[in-house]
Each structure stands twice: as structure tokens, then as C-alpha cells.
Amino acid sequence: MKRFFGVIEGHKIKVVTGEKTQTINVYVENGDEGNFDPKLRVTNPALFINESFFDNEILSSLDDMVILLKEKHKAEFELQNDISMVKPNVFRSIIPHDPLWTQNIIPDVEKAINKVLYTFLELPYLHRVEHSLHGELYDYLMDCQLLHQFIDLGCCTTGVVHQNWPELTMRPGKSVKGYFDVAILRPPKKAEQPISLRQFREGQLTPTVAIEAGLDYGIDRLQDNYEKLKHSGIKNCYLIHFSRPTGQYQDGVEEFIKKVIENEALGAPKIAYASVSKNKIRYRHLSSERDILTKTF
Numbered sequence: 001m002k003r004f005f006g007v008i009e010g011h012k013i014k015v016v017t018g019e020k021t022q023t024i025n026v027y028v029e030n031g032d033e034g035n036f037d038p039k040l041r042v043t044n045p046a047l048f049i050n051e052s053f054f055d056n057e058i059l060s061s062l063d064d065m066v067i068l069l070k071e072k073h074k075a076e077f078e079l080q081n082d083i084s085m086v087k088p089n090v091f092r093s094i095i096p097h098d099p100l101w102t103q104n105i106i107p108d109v110e111k112a113i114n115k116v117l118y119t120f121l122e123l124p125y126l127h128r129v130e131h132s133l134h135g136e137l138y139d140y141l142m143d144c145q146l147l148h149q150f151i152d153l154g155c156c157t158t159g160v161v162h163q164n165w166p167e168l169t170m171r172p173g174k175s176v177k178g179y180f181d182v183a184i185l186r187p188p189k190k191a192e193q194p195i196s197l198r199q200f201r202e203g204q205l206t207p208t209v210a211i212e213a214g215l216d217y218g219i220d221r222l223q224d225n226y227e228k229l230k231h232s233g234i235k236n237c238y239l240i241h242f243s244r245p246t247g248q249y250q251d252g253v254e255e256f257i258k259k260v261i262e263n264e265a266l267g268a269p270k271i272a273y274a275s276v277s278k279n280k281i282r283y284r285h286l287s288s289e290r291d292i293l294t295k296t297f
Helices: 051-055 062-072 101-122 130-142 197-201 219-232 253-266
Strands: 002-008 011-017 022-027 036-042 150-152 157-159 161-166 179-184 209-215 236-243 270-276 280-284 293-296
Touching: 002 051, 002 062, 022 062, 036 062, 062 197, 101 130, 101 209, 101 236, 101 270, 101 280, 130 161, 130 179, 130 209, 130 236, 157 161, 179 219, 209 219, 219 236, 219 253, 236 253, 253 270, 253 280
Parallel strands: 209 236, 236 270
Antiparallel strands: 002 011, 011 022, 022 036, 150 157, 161 179, 179 209, 270 280, 280 293
16 A cells, blocks of 8 residues: 645645555544544546645645545545444435425424424523524424435535525625525435535525524514525525514514415415514414414413
8 A cells, every 4th residue: 555645724634545446534633543534535546646636726625625536536435434433313314316305394394393483482582592593493303304314415415404504696785695594405316417515515506495583683684584585496485583572673573474474375485473572472383374373361
């Protein structure tokens, strides 16, 4: 076996060449031998790299290196050496493409959103800030068997549920693209062009489900979240709007929500709503019901 080393972005990289395969190993924080992330393998000797590989001017980052190795040298990722220490059931199967997959997950998605709503009605101050609410929603989604699996994008293997997924296009009147609070990816079709790792990192994939969740915001933020979902072109979109007495003034909110509910049947984003005051709550869960319900104390 032959070995040589390189450095990219300050990361030490070891290349080991055998008779039939070659491994490219990135040291984790330049630490102990055998602790690598990522680790890639080239199985075609004609595509092995040499010392001059690290002199390539286009290699400005580890992402660039991985993309070049996968696209030009047909390298594949390998699992970590310490995979046996992962908790049982964390690593699940890779989902094959299924044209009905999105349709099958919608009941689980809506169940998770309703669960967040009912928890809020019972414990409105469980979360101090909105970001914590997003985490609760993510956890409920990951409790669903269909959503707690992997998909193979060609450039990498990833989960289906993601937080802070970028918008694909800029909305009119905006100077920067925003992010969806939660997005769900679908298993790709075999005929689809594989994306690069850079494209994945930049979020250049259209989710099959997008969710926006607001806590203690007024009508302006609610409308902006709604327009973000409408502009996305994503078929399955959900809006969550929760408010408490400590939040912003809710003038006009319920009138807007009623319009959203009326448009759900036309393919507009669906909405889950809850408003909690000292002696009354108003709420609407995801269902065919069009009314906002009231409960007094």
C-alpha cells in the first residue's frame, strides 16, 4: 500500500492506495488515526488520484473535493468506523422511489401538526421562543416511521425531514431568500439527474412538504409566511399560527385565517391556529372543519 497526504481548508487528508481500491480519508479535527469524516473510496484504479490532486486550483473547500471525487473519480462514501456505537433503530432503510409516498405521509404530517397544536393548548408557555416550537414539531415528525428513514440523493444519503430549508426563488419585493421552518424531501426518481453535494448544501431541491410555524406574531408575519408558502409552488404546504397574551396584537388575524381556510380546498396552504388568553382559547386543527372553535374557562 502507498500513502500520501494533502491539506484542504486546514483539514489533513490521508490517501491510501491499494491494488484495487483507493481511500481518501479526512481527519476529524486532524485528530487520532482512524477517526475520519468523510471517508471516500475509489474502486477503479484508472481513476485513482495522485499527489497533484491537491494542487488543483478549484479545490477551495472540502465540498469541492467531495464533488470532484464523486463526479470525476466515481468515489463513493463509506460508513464511519464507529457505526456499531450508534443507537439501535437510528439507521433505517433507504426509501426507494414510490409515486404514492408523498400521499402516504400526509396523514402523519397532519397528525404531528395537530399534536403540536394540542400541546400548545394545554401548555401554552412550554416554549419561550418560536425556534423551540420548531424543534417540537421536528421531533413529532421524526416519531413517524415513514419519515424516520433515509433517501439516497446520489451525492449523499440524508434524512427526509429538515429544518431551515431555503426558498428556491426570490419572492417579489424581497432582497434575500427566506427559509422554510420545516421541509420534507421525497425519495428521488431513478431517472432524475443526481444533484451535487454543493447543491444539497445550498438547498437546491424542491421539498414535497413545507411548513411555516409562527409563535406570538401579528398579522404581518402571518401574511408573509402565507405568501412564502404560496410562492413556493410546493403542493403540500402548512401554516401554523399560535399566539399568547404576551405576543403581538392580533387585530385582523382571524379574518385572514378564515380566508385561508376557505381557500384550502383550492390547494392553498392549510392552517392550524390557536390563540390563548386568560379565560378563553380559540383554535382550529387540521381537518375538513372550516370553523374556528372556542373554549372558555
